[in-house]
Amino acid sequence: MASRKLLLLPGDGIGPEAMAEVKKLIAVMNDKFGAGFETEEGLAGGCAYDAHGQAISEADMAKALAADAVLFGAVGGPKWDSVPYEVRPEAGLLRLRKEMQLFANLRPAICYPALAASSSLKQDVIEGLDILIVRELTGGVYFGEPKEIIDLGNGQKRGIDTQIYDTFEIERISGVAFELARTRKNHVTSMEKRNVMKSGVLWNEVVTQTHKAKYSDVKLDHMLADAGGMQLVRWPKQFDVIVTDNLFGDMLSDIAAMLTGSIGMLPSASLGAPDARTGSRKALYEPVHGSAPDIAGKGIANPIAMIASFAMCLRYSFNMVAEADRLEAAIASVLDEGYRTKDIMSEGCIEIGTTMMGDKLVEKFQSLLA
Numbered sequence: 001m002a003s004r005k006l007l008l009l010p011g012d013g014i015g016p017e018a019m020a021e022v023k024k025l026i027a028v029m030n031d032k033f034g035a036g037f038e039t040e041e042g043l044a045g046g047c048a049y050d051a052h053g054q055a056i057s058e059a060d061m062a063k064a065l066a067a068d069a070v071l072f073g074a075v076g077g078p079k080w081d082s083v084p085y086e087v088r089p090e091a092g093l094l095r096l097r098k099e100m101q102l103f104a105n106l107r108p109a110i111c112y113p114a115l116a117a118s119s120s121l122k123q124d125v126i127e128g129l130d131i132l133i134v135r136e137l138t139g140g141v142y143f144g145e146p147k148e149i150i151d152l153g154n155g156q157k158r159g160i161d162t163q164i165y166d167t168f169e170i171e172r173i174s175g176v177a178f179e180l181a182r183t184r185k186n187h188v189t190s191m192e193k194r195n196v197m198k199s200g201v202l203w204n205e206v207v208t209q210t211h212k213a214k215y216s217d218v219k220l221d222h223m224l225a226d227a228g229g230m231q232l233v234r235w236p237k238q239f240d241v242i243v244t245d246n247l248f249g250d251m252l253s254d255i256a257a258m259l260t261g262s263i264g265m266l267p268s269a270s271l272g273a274p275d276a277r278t279g280s281r282k283a284l285y286e287p288v289h290g291s292a293p294d295i296a297g298k299g300i301a302n303p304i305a306m307i308a309s310f311a312m313c314l315r316y317s318f319n320m321v322a323e324a325d326r327l328e329a330a331i332a333s334v335l336d337e338g339y340r341t342k343d344i345m346s347e348g349c350i351e352i353g354t355t356m357m358g359d360k361l362v363e364k365f366q367s368l369l370a
């Protein structure tokens with residue numbers, strides 16, 4: 001039996017509630033289908049601060065680096081609003097991203113047919129939507145130096161952030177986008193601001209060169225990032241894979257995500273570079289939502305974002321494509337049958353809680369896999 005090492009970091013608020021539903025799936029996959037997942041659990045976020053005075057302990061960080069994949073719930077909440085900045089709950093997630101060198105953030109925006117009517121856009125614009133935003137996650141203006149506020153001494157201050165990209169960073173993120181496009185509709189749209197930013201000029205050049213050198217079978221388009229934002233809400237189905245930098249990706253992926261409805265539905269993956277020897281990548285999978293303190297402990301959180309993140313883990317870390325497809329089909333099917341958590345509830349549907357939604361998905365997944 002293959003051994004697949006998973007570290008679970010449920011975190012705070014609704015994180016543990018959503019993770020509990022993934023644990024049911026893992027148990028079924030191990031018991032009934034011999035999947036061979038070995039799971040360990042650790043603390044990240046506010047719960048880690050309470051236990052160790054750190055947003056993630058050295059021991060849990062080491063476990064994350066040794067795992068084949070990390071499943072992350074959500075962190076934060078008002079209880080930790082006044083803890084020192086360096087040990088705030090989010091610092092745990094940022095440290096994981098940095099030390100695992102997770103430079104590629106993948107955010108799919110899929111519109112499940114059963115939820116098409118609940119989007120803020122017209123049904124025909126988003127029905128059947130399936131796009132993937134690939135965002136560079138470890139470079140650009142969020143990390144570039146100098147990054148400071150200086151006192152100009154005349155009653156004025158100056159805030160400085162620096163947008164920096166090196167060739168290798170653009171090559172590796174566009175490589176991820178082209179590889180993924182080959183498994184989808186074979187189309188990449190690269191977005192930057194080459195009309196006003198030097199980093200945009202280089203981005204455009206390097207993506208074009210990478211395409212020419214290794215991926216000329218994939219269709220490549222370039223678009224200015226502001227026009228891309230507009231096109232995303234005008235006719236999002238024109239896109240397959242969008243590749244963009246850290247700053248534009250932050251905004252464009254939020255826009256794309258919200259085309260499809262509730263934040264409780266949105267998964268994400270963050271991937272590192274493939275290991276030269278084994279080809280496997282470090283990876284962390286997490287829902288896009290936060291710890292939702294307003295509903296934590298009430299048993300009403302939507303576990304689908306967490307479960308869909310596990311589907312991405314099956315697909316990208318373990319190459320379990322059939323299982324990932326079936327888990328995504330199980331989500332669509334349970335929604336088709338009219339089951340809804342409170343956040344996606346609509347007239348004529350059946351409202352159920354977190355545990356029941358998890359049970360329905362496990363049951364459907366088993367029936368599709370049997």
Ligand code: NAD
Pocket residue numbers: 014073074075076077078090093263264265286288289290291292293294295300301302303305343
């Ligand atoms: P949030 O995503 O936690 O919640 C926003 C709204 O969406 C809330 O009304 C919440 O009830 C609802 N919601 C979120 N997930 C849901 C789900 N699965 N099912 C049903 N409803 C859901 O964002 P926020 O309120 O801005 O932040 C709350 C805390 O989470 C803060 O401490 C913030 O820093 C933290 N946060 C953490 C992450 C992370 O761990 N990656 C991401 C964003 C926010």
